[in-house]
Amino acid sequence: MNRFLRWLGIAVAIFIAAPLVIVVPMSFSNARSLQFPPPGYWLGYYQAYFTDWSWLRPTWNSILIASATTMLTMVLVVPATFALVRHRFRGKGIADLMMLMPLAVPHIVMAVGYYSYFGSFGIVHTHLGVILAHTCLSVPIAFLVLSANLKGFDRTLERAALSLGASPTRTFIHITLPILRPGLIISALFAFIQSFDETVVAIFISGRDAETLPRKMFDSIRQEADPVIAVISTLLFAAVILGVTVPLVVAHIRNKQARLAAA
Amino acid sequence: MSHLKLSGISKSYGQFNALEAVDLDIAKGEFVTFLGPSGSGKTTTLMIIAGFESATSGQVEIENKSLFGLAPYQRNIGIVFQNYGLFPHKTAAQNVYFPLQMRGVKKAEGLRKAEEMLELVGLKGFGHRHPKELSGGQQQRVALARALVFEPSLLLLDEPLGALDKNLREQMQIEIKRIQRALGVTTIFVTHDQSEAMSMSDRIVVFEKGRIQQVATPLELYHRPQTRFVASFIGESNLIDVKITDAAKREARNDAIGAIQYAPSNRPPTGSEATLMIRPENIKLSRNPVEGRHNVRMKVETIINYGDNALVVGKVGEQMMRVRVLGADVVIIKEGEECCISWLHDSVYLIAK
Numbered sequence: 001m002n003r004f005l006r007w008l009g010i011a012v013a014i015f016i017a018a019p020l021v022i023v024v025p026m027s028f029s030n031a032r033s034l035q036f037p038p039p040g041y042w043l044g045y046y047q048a049y050f051t052d053w054s055w056l057r058p059t060w061n062s063i064l065i066a067s068a069t070t071m072l073t074m075v076l077v078v079p080a081t082f083a084l085v086r087h088r089f090r091g092k093g094i095a096d097l098m099m100l101m102p103l104a105v106p107h108i109v110m111a112v113g114y115y116s117y118f119g120s121f122g123i124v125h126t127h128l129g130v131i132l133a134h135t136c137l138s139v140p141i142a143f144l145v146l147s148a149n150l151k152g153f154d155r156t157l158e159r160a161a162l163s164l165g166a167s168p169t170r171t172f173i174h175i176t177l178p179i180l181r182p183g184l185i186i187s188a189l190f191a192f193i194q195s196f197d198e199t200v201v202a203i204f205i206s207g208r209d210a211e212t213l214p215r216k217m218f219d220s221i222r223q224e225a226d227p228v229i230a231v232i233s234t235l236l237f238a239a240v241i242l243g244v245t246v247p248l249v250v251a252h253i254r255n256k257q258a259r260l261a262a263a
Numbered sequence: 264m265s266h267l268k269l270s271g272i273s274k275s276y277g278q279f280n281a282l283e284a285v286d287l288d289i290a291k292g293e294f295v296t297f298l299g300p301s302g303s304g305k306t307t308t309l310m311i312i313a314g315f316e317s318a319t320s321g322q323v324e325i326e327n328k329s330l331f332g333l334a335p336y337q338r339n340i341g342i343v344f345q346n347y348g349l350f351p352h353k354t355a356a357q358n359v360y361f362p363l364q365m366r367g368v369k370k371a372e373g374l375r376k377a378e379e380m381l382e383l384v385g386l387k388g389f390g391h392r393h394p395k396e397l398s399g400g401q402q403q404r405v406a407l408a409r410a411l412v413f414e415p416s417l418l419l420l421d422e423p424l425g426a427l428d429k430n431l432r433e434q435m436q437i438e439i440k441r442i443q444r445a446l447g448v449t450t451i452f453v454t455h456d457q458s459e460a461m462s463m464s465d466r467i468v469v470f471e472k473g474r475i476q477q478v479a480t481p482l483e484l485y486h487r488p489q490t491r492f493v494a495s496f497i498g499e500s501n502l503i504d505v506k507i508t509d510a511a512k513r514e515a516r517n518d519a520i521g522a523i524q525y526a527p528s529n530r531p532p533t534g535s536e537a538t539l540m541i542r543p544e545n546i547k548l549s550r551n552p553v554e555g556r557h558n559v560r561m562k563v564e565t566i567i568n569y570g571d572n573a574l575v576v577g578k579v580g581e582q583m584m585r586v587r588v589l590g591a592d593v594v595i596i597k598e599g600e601e602c603c604i605s606w607l608h609d610s611v612y613l614i615a616k
């Protein structure tokens with residue numbers, strides 16, 4: 001049984017890692033289009049990516065849209081989560097359901113909806129349109145992450161702070177917020193990634209001006225299978241690896257220092 | 264003059280009355296324990312004093328000033344919660360500094376005071392540790408230091424020792440008393456453990472079903488309980504339901520035991536119902552009747568031997584009786600046998616219905 005589980009684990013790991021093993025070498029390939037295994041290696045496509053505005057502009061768009069989406073999402077989700085987790089009121093059940101609705105509706109349906117609905121406001125093919133649509137998709141994810149954190153939050157801590165002379169506002173700033181910070185960061189990160197990664201809605205409503213990176217990659221792979229796609233995938237992968245490992249390493253070092261100081 | 268005064272405090276949740284007309288005066292520097300079974304309203308009373316709950320009626324005064332309308336953070340009352348409520352993102356010293364910080368004390372001075380307080384609770388040199396790097400007892404001490412460092416007018420402790428094991432509990436009981444005495448802070452300590460209440464308190468307030476049953480010193484509570492509930496909740500007791508047959512001669516009658524005389528008491532008139540209490544340690548076990556005592560025969564059902572002493576449980580007719588004897592004396596009797604139990608009239612205490 002144990003051995004079976006181990007092999008299963010290895011198989012799953014391989015299955016997940018396989019695309020990376022293919023994509024990373026292809027990004028250094030000198031072939032004209034995506035081809036595996038690569039016939040030879042060079043850095044030309046990296047240079048192409050960093051100098052070609054038709055790639056840099058969608059990258060910038062994506063960063064801009066994902067950042068704005070994250071901010072808007074958090075502005076909406078933080079108060080909503082506190083209200084929904086901590087208070088009981090009429091219509092709470094429906095409010096809960098509405099928050100999570102976008103998770104259940106297929107993106108393609110949402111995309112068609114936004115396309116026709118945003119059209120009547122003239123915000124199709126604009127950054128604003130994409131940001132609004134992405135926010136709708138990010139809200140339930142951010143809400144799920146944050147509400148799980150908030151439910152686990154021990155409210156005795158707030159009572160303790162109040163009894164020690166902190167006003168409700170100062171209690172929130174000094175106690176609630178710092179303790180929830182990891183949850184807030186993860187929730188914001190999920191909102192950002194959701195937007196950065198989102199393709200279907202972006203294809204429908206981002207247009208030329210607000211074209212996002214996933215949309216550009218999709219267009220490109222359909223037309224010419226440009227190896228720059230492999231470059232972008234590799235860079236994104238590297239960014240994720242850094243994003244995951246750096247905090248872990250920092251936490252590890254801090255822990256070690258704390259333990260040394262304590263000893 | 265009372266330091267804390269509760270008058271006519273009631274609290275209802277819808278139809279349910281969690282507290283009914285609670286009156287209480289506590290003197291400055293006193294250590295008072297709220298004792299009562301779970302759900303009897305102890306926490307509710309504390310939370311009303313602290314300002315986290317509002318009373319349905321009645322008022323709370325400290326030094327003759329009503330606390331009405333003051334939010335918890337304006338009341339200057341220190342609280343130690345059952346699970347301590349230490350801030351996990353702050354070190355022990357920062358936790359203790361927090362109330363000073365909220366009062367505008369400069370960081371250097373505040374941290375110095377925090378360290379002094381930690382030293383008083385026996386945690387010198389632990390200031391830089393985070394709560395999760397401290398044991399349960401140590402966390403408890405930090406919580407205590409934090410609740411005391413700002414010189415509160417009142418210290419409230421809600422079952423603070425509930426999560427600790429027995430040895431640590433006893434150690435902390437002594438510690439809390441020592442610190443309370445050293446600072447002279449007026450303290451309310453909540454527990455459902457009667458031995459804890461007996462060993463720590465100047466006075467005990469016994470709660471049952473949202474009402475105060477009795478307020479008294481530990482010894483008074485033990486020897487002169489005013490209600491049947493108090494008698495059964497504090498220590499072990501034999502409670503015998505009787506009818507007063509002659510109030511002047513202090514005679515009562517129980518169906519199983521027959522006529523019983525009780526200690527001087529000025530209460531119920533002839534013909535009324537009452538309860539007699541005899542503490543198990545005031546009953547003697549012997550083979551034959553003892554002269555000068557009230558003797559009855561008991562059939563022994565169970566003997567629980569604790570080494571230095573033993574509890575003998577048996578029946579006199581239908582009346583269950585518990586007798587506490589010295590360990591060495593228990594050898595004279597076996598389970599299932601008949602024996603003689605006896606007591607002095609003076610150890611029979613009458614509780615009016």
Ligand SMILES: Nc1ncnc2c1ncn2[C@@H]1O[C@H](COP(=O)(O)OP(=O)(O)O)[C@@H](O)[C@H]1O
Pocket residue numbers: 276279281299300301302303304305306307308
């Ligand atoms: N928010 C509330 N809503 C309804 N009932 C409550 C609430 N808080 C406490 N109670 C009830 O009030 C009674 C007293 O509770 P509490 O003061 O916590 O008891 P104790 O601390 O003595 O165990 C209990 O029966 C409890 O169920």
Ligand SMILES: [Mg+2]
Pocket residue numbers: 302305306307
């Ligand atoms: Mg309680």
